[in-house]
Amino acid sequence: xxxxxxxxxxxxxxxxxxxxxxxxxxxxxxxxxxxxxxxxxxxxxxxxxxxxxxxxxxxxxxxxxxxxxxxxxxxxxxxxxxxxxxxxxxxxxxxxxxxxxxxxxxxxxxxxxxxxxxxxxxxxxxxxxxxxxxxxxxxxxxxxxxxxxxxxxxxxxxxxxxxxxxxxxxxxxxxxxxxxxxxxxxxxxxxxxxxxxxxxxxxxxxxxxxxxxxxxxxxxxxxxxxxxxxxxxxxxxxxxxxxxxxxxxxxxxxxxxxxxxxxxxxxxxxxxxxxxxxxxxxxxxxxxxxxxxxxxxxxxxxxxxxxxxxxxxxxxxxxxxxxxxxxxxxxxxxxxxxxxxxxxxxx
Amino acid sequence: xxxxxxxxxxxxxxxxxxxxxxxxxxxxxxxxxxxxxxxxxxxxxxxxxxxxxxxxxxxxxxxxxxxxxxxxxxxxxxxxxxxxxxxxxxxxxxxxxxxxxxxxxxxxxxxxxxxxxxxxxxxxxxxxxxxxxxxxxxxxxxxxxxxxxxxxxxxxxxxxxxxxxxxxxxxxxxxxxxxxxxxxxxxxxxxxxxxxxxxxxxxxxxxxxxxxxxxxxxxxxxxxxxxxxxxxxxxxxxxxxxxxxxxxxxxxxxxxxxxxxxxxxxxxxxxxxxxxxxxxxxxxxxxxxxxxxxxxxxxxxxxxxxxxxxxxxxxxxxxxxxxxxxxxxxxxxxxxxxxxxxxxxxx
Numbered sequence: 011x012x013x014x015x016x017x018x019x020x021x022x023x024x025x026x027x028x029x030x031x032x033x034x035x036x037x038x039x040x041x042x043x044x045x046x047x048x049x050x051x052x053x054x055x056x057x058x059x060x061x062x063x064x065x066x067x068x069x070x071x072x073x074x075x076x077x078x079x080x081x082x083x084x085x086x087x088x089x090x091x092x093x094x095x096x097x098x099x100x101x102x103x104x105x106x107x108x109x110x111x112x113x114x115x116x117x118x119x120x121x122x123x124x125x126x127x128x129x130x131x132x133x134x135x136x137x138x139x140x141x142x143x144x145x146x147x148x149x150x151x152x153x154x155x156x157x158x159x160x161x162x163x164x165x166x167x168x169x170x171x172x173x174x175x176x177x178x179x180x181x182x183x184x185x186x187x188x189x190x191x192x193x194x195x196x197x198x199x200x201x202x203x204x205x206x207x208x209x210x211x212x213x214x215x216x217x218x219x220x221x222x223x224x225x226x227x228x229x230x231x232x233x234x235x236x237x238x239x240x241x242x243x244x245x246x247x248x249x250x251x252x253x254x255x256x257x258x259x260x261x262x263x264x265x266x267x268x269x270x271x272x273x274x275x276x277x278x279x280x281x282x283x284x285x286x287x288x289x290x291x292x293x294x295x296x297x298x299x300x301x302x303x304x305x306x307x308x309x310x311x312x313x314x315x316x317x318x319x320x321x322x323x324x325x326x327x328x329x330x331x332x333x334x335x336x337x338x339x340x341x342x343x344x345x346x347x348x349x350x351x352x353x354x355x356x357x
Numbered sequence: 358x359x360x361x362x363x364x365x366x367x368x369x370x371x372x373x374x375x376x377x378x379x380x381x382x383x384x385x386x387x388x389x390x391x392x393x394x395x396x397x398x399x400x401x402x403x404x405x406x407x408x409x410x411x412x413x414x415x416x417x418x419x420x421x422x423x424x425x426x427x428x429x430x431x432x433x434x435x436x437x438x439x440x441x442x443x444x445x446x447x448x449x450x451x452x453x454x455x456x457x458x459x460x461x462x463x464x465x466x467x468x469x470x471x472x473x474x475x476x477x478x479x480x481x482x483x484x485x486x487x488x489x490x491x492x493x494x495x496x497x498x499x500x501x502x503x504x505x506x507x508x509x510x511x512x513x514x515x516x517x518x519x520x521x522x523x524x525x526x527x528x529x530x531x532x533x534x535x536x537x538x539x540x541x542x543x544x545x546x547x548x549x550x551x552x553x554x555x556x557x558x559x560x561x562x563x564x565x566x567x568x569x570x571x572x573x574x575x576x577x578x579x580x581x582x583x584x585x586x587x588x589x590x591x592x593x594x595x596x597x598x599x600x601x602x603x604x605x606x607x608x609x610x611x612x613x614x615x616x617x618x619x620x621x622x623x624x625x626x627x628x629x630x631x632x633x634x635x636x637x638x639x640x641x642x643x644x645x646x647x648x649x650x651x652x653x654x655x656x657x658x659x660x661x662x663x664x665x666x667x668x669x670x671x672x673x674x675x676x677x678x679x680x681x682x683x684x685x686x687x688x689x690x691x692x693x694x695x696x697x698x699x700x701x702x703x704x
Contacts, residue, residue: 016582039521134703160519168515171671171692172664173508191360226702233696235363240703241648302660304655313649317519324518344691349580353575356481357586 015354021045022326025084025091025117027108028098029053029077031191032122034066035319037093041073043323044350049091050084051077054098062112068210081115088138092330096121097321100219102133106140109151113143120325121152122318124220126153127163127339128227141336152327154339156317157183158227159218161294167231167340169296169304176232176300180280181224183294184310187264188287190253194314199245200257200287207245207262217243218283221269226336231340234288236279238272242348246286255287263287266321362701367394369673371470372431373465374437374455375445376400376424378538379469381413382666383442390670391697396426396438397431401445428462439677442669443468447566449480453487456498460490466498467672468663470665471567473500474575474686475588476508488683497679500701501672501686503664504530505567505574508641508655509628514687516643516651523579527627528571528643532658535634542662545611546592547604547634554592554609564590568616572626575642576618578687583626585619593633602634610634653695671695 024046033053040046059079064072076086080280081094094117099105100123112119129137144151152157162181170176187195198214199207222241229236245262257263264286271279285291294308311349328343337343371393380400387393398410406426411419412556424563425431425484428441441464446452459466476484491498500506517523534542546554546563557563567590576583579682592609604610611633618626641655675690 012584012586014584042521059475098604128702130701131704136700148420156519165515167694168512168692170694172503172659172667173694174389174663174667174670176694221702229702230697230700232694233366233698235361235698235700236702237359237361239359239702256459278567302663304659305656307656309523309652309654310650312519312651316521316649320521322520323521339633344693345515346687346691347517347520347523347579349387349578351580352581353577353580353582354481355576355583355586356571357478 011024013056013251017352019045019099019350020327021047022093022330023049023089023091024326025050025052025081025094027052027081027094027096029058029066029110030097031193032316032318035315036097036322037063039319039323040095046323046326048075049072049088051075052081052084053077053081054079061343063299069187081111084106085115090115091117093120093326096123096214100124102126102136106136108144109140113149113151114146116147116149118149118329120322120329121151121153122322123153125159125223127158127220128223128230129153129336131223131226133304137336144336145334148334150329150334150337152325152329152337152339153342154321154322154343156312156314157283158224159321159339160317160345161312163224163227164345166228166296166298168344169298169306170231172302173304174301176298178278178299179228179232181295182282182299183284183311184289184292185285185314186287186289186292188284190314195287197287199262200264202262203244204247204260204262206236211243217265218267218285221267221281221283225269225271225281227338227340228279234273234278236271236273240269240270241265247283248349252288257287264289321345360703363469364699366392366674366697368394369439369677370394370396370436371673372397372399372428372441374443374459375430375442376405376413377396378540378662379512379665380444381388383412383444383660383669385414386649386666386670387442393670395422396435397597398422398428399428400424401426401520420601425703428458432462437462438464440465440467443470447471449473449476449483453483456487457490460494460496460498463490463494463496465676467669467676468498469501469502469669471498471502471505472570474505474567475570476500476683478570478573487590487618490657491683492681495681497676497681499521499676499683499684499686499690501662501690502666503526503659504630504667505571506668506686507664507692508614509630510574511686511692512572513575513643515691516645516653517578518649519649520645522647525625525646526575526579528642529629530631530658531636532632532637532641532661533634534632537661539689542634546609547611550608551592551594551607551609557588564612565614568587568614568628568630572616572618572628574685575626581620581625583620587617588614590614595629596683599635600649604634620700668692
C-alpha cells in the first residue's frame with residue numbers, strides 16, 4: 011500500500027515584461043500553471059499597451075489582464091509581483107535600465123537576455139552593479155533560457171557532476187530552422203546571398219547571441235582560467251535548390267557559429283552551433299573528455315521555443331528562494347521542472 | 358584580450374567512513390583534489406583499523422593517515438571534519454546509528470547509501486529523525502551516487518527543466534558488468550543457475566538497491582501523487598555459452614529490474630535497469646514525454662565506479678553550504694563538478 015502526502019506548492023505572483031514571441035509563449039505557460047498568479051503584462055510598445063492581453067494569445071487563454079506600458083502601472087493596480095519574467099532584449103546595455111527599475115521595485119527577475127547568462131564577460135561593471143542592486147533590494151536576478159541557459163552550458167555542468175577530472179568539453183547544437191518561427195529564420199540569414207550574409211555579419215550585430223557566454227559559464231563551472239576565447243561565424247550554403255524552402259543553390263540556409271576556449275594554446279572548450287533551414291539530423295550533444303568520459307546526445311534536439319518559456323517559468327521557485335544577488339545557471343539555479351504539488355511517497 | 362580573475366576555492370576537511378570498494382575510490386579522489394584536506398579514514402573492521410591508509414590504495418597515493426576504527430578517534434587526533442563521506446551500507450536501518458554519531462559530532466554527511474536517496478519511501482520515521490537531527494546539529498545529510506543519484510533520477514529532473522508539461526518519464530540503464538569489479542558481477546548473479554538466482558531473489562535482499570527510490574524521487578520532482586509502485590526482478594539468461602566470461606548457455610548473466618509508477622492505472626514512470634555480463638550496447642537513456650519531448654542517450658553509459666566517487670566528492674561544496682537538514686538530489690543539491698578555482702572571465 012502506497013501512502014501519499016500531497017499539498018499544493020507556494021503560489022507566486024508573476025508579471026511578464028516584454029510581449030514578443032518569447033514573452034507570449036512565456037505568458038501562455040504562466041497562465042497554465044496553477045500555482046502562478048499572473049498579475050500583469052508589460053510592453054513598452056504603445057500599440058500593445060492598453061489592449062487586452064488575450065488579443066495576443068492563442069484562442070484558449072482566458073484572462074482579463076490589460077497590457078500595461080510600465081511596471082509601476084501594474085504595481086499600482088495589482089501590487090508587487092514576486093517575480094518579473096523579462097523578455098525584452100538580448101544585450102545587457104539594453105536591459106540594464108529595466109533591471110534597475112525591476113529590482114528597485116523589489117521584484118526578483120528572470121530574464122531571457124542572452125548576455126545575462128554570464129554578464130561578467132562583456133559588461134563586468136554592469137554585472138557588478140546588477141549584483142549590488144539585487145542584494146540591496148533583497149532580490150535575485152537570473153539570466154536563463156535554452157541556448158544559452160541549458161544545452162551548451164547548464165547541461166554540460168550537470169553532466170560534469172559525475173566526473174572526477176575533466177580535460178575538455180565539447181557541445182554541439184544543430185537546429186533545423188525551417189521548423190521554427192520565420193523571425194528566427196531571418197535572424198540566421200536563411201535565403202540571403204552569401205554577400206548579403208557577410209555584409210550583415212560585418213555589422214557585428216548578426217548571429218546567435220550568447221555562445222561565448224555559454225562557453226564562459228562552462229569554463230567557470232570547470233574552474234578553468236582560459237586565456238583565449240574565439241568565435242567564428244560562417245554561412246551554411248545550400249548545395250542544391252531547396253524548392254520547398256524557397257532557397258536557391260549557393261544561397262544561405264543559415265548560420266554556423268563556433269566558440270573555442272583555450273588555455274596555453276590548448277583547446278579546452280568547443281561549442282558548435284548550427285541553425286539552418288533543412289539541417290540534417292537536428293540534435294544537441296555534449297561530450298566530456300575526462301574521468302570518466304561522458305557522451306550525451308539529445309535526439310532531435312531541445313525544442314527551442316517551447317523550452318525557453320519552460321526555462322524561465324521553471325526557474326521561478328528557485329529564484330524566489332535563492333540568496334539575493336545575481337545568480338548564475340549551474341551555480342545558484344539549476345534546470346528543474348517546477349511542480350504544482352509537494353509530494354511525499356511512502357511504501 | 359581576455360582578463361582572468363582566478364582564486365582558489367574554499368578548503369574542506371574530509372573524512373571517508375567505510376573503506377570498501379566505493380570508499381577506496383572515493384578516498385583516492387579526495388586525495389587528488391587540491392581543496393580537500395583528508396584528515397582521516399574510518400573503518401569498523403578491526404583488520405583495517407590501525408593500518409596505514411596507503412596500504413589499501415593504488416601505488417601512487419602518498420598519505421600518512423592511519424585508518425581509525427571510530428570517528429571520535431579521528432576527531433580527537435585531527436579535529437572535526439567539515440564533511441564525512443559515508444560508504445558503509447545500502448540500507449537506512451543499517452546506517453542510521455552512524456548518521457546519529459556523525460551528525461551529533463557536527464559533521465555534514467554525504468552518503469552512498471542507496472536508500473538515503475529518498476529515505477521517506479521505506480523509512481519515513483527514520484527519515485524525519487535524520488532530518489530533525491541534521492537541523493538540530495546544523496548540518497546537512499545527503500544520499501547520492503550514480504545509480505541511484507544521477508542517471509535514473511537527478512538527470513531526469515534536470516532534463517525536465519526545459520519542459521512545460523510532463524506526461525511520462527522513462528529511463529533505462531544497461532551495464533555490461535563484465536567490465537566491472539567481480540563483487541558487482543556476483544551481486545547481480547552472473548554465472549548462477551536460474552534456480553540459484555530465484556532462490557537468492559526469494560530472500561528479498563538480492564538485486565539493485567534504490568530503483569524505487571529513484572522512481573519516487575522522480576515522482577516528487579514532477580509533483581506526481583502516484584498511487585502504485587511496482588518492482589520486478591528477473592534473471593538475464595545466456596542464449597549461448599559465453600566462454601570468455603565462463604558462463605554457460607541457460608545460466609544467468611545478470612539481472613533485469615523494472616520499476617513502474619502508476620496513477621489511476623496509468624504508467625507515469627518506468628525505470629529499466631539491466632546489469633549483466635556481455636550486455637550489448639551499454640547506455641543510459643532518459644525519455645520525457647511532454648511539451649517538448651526530450652530523448653536523451655548517454656552512449657556507453659555512465660561509468661559506475663568512477664562516477665560514484667565523483668558524485669560524492671563533487672557534492673561537498675553544495676552540501677556544506679546547504680540549509681541544515683536532510684537534502685535530496687535534484688532539490689537541494691544538483692550534480693555539478695566541484696572545481697578547484699573560482700574563475701571570472703572578462704573579454
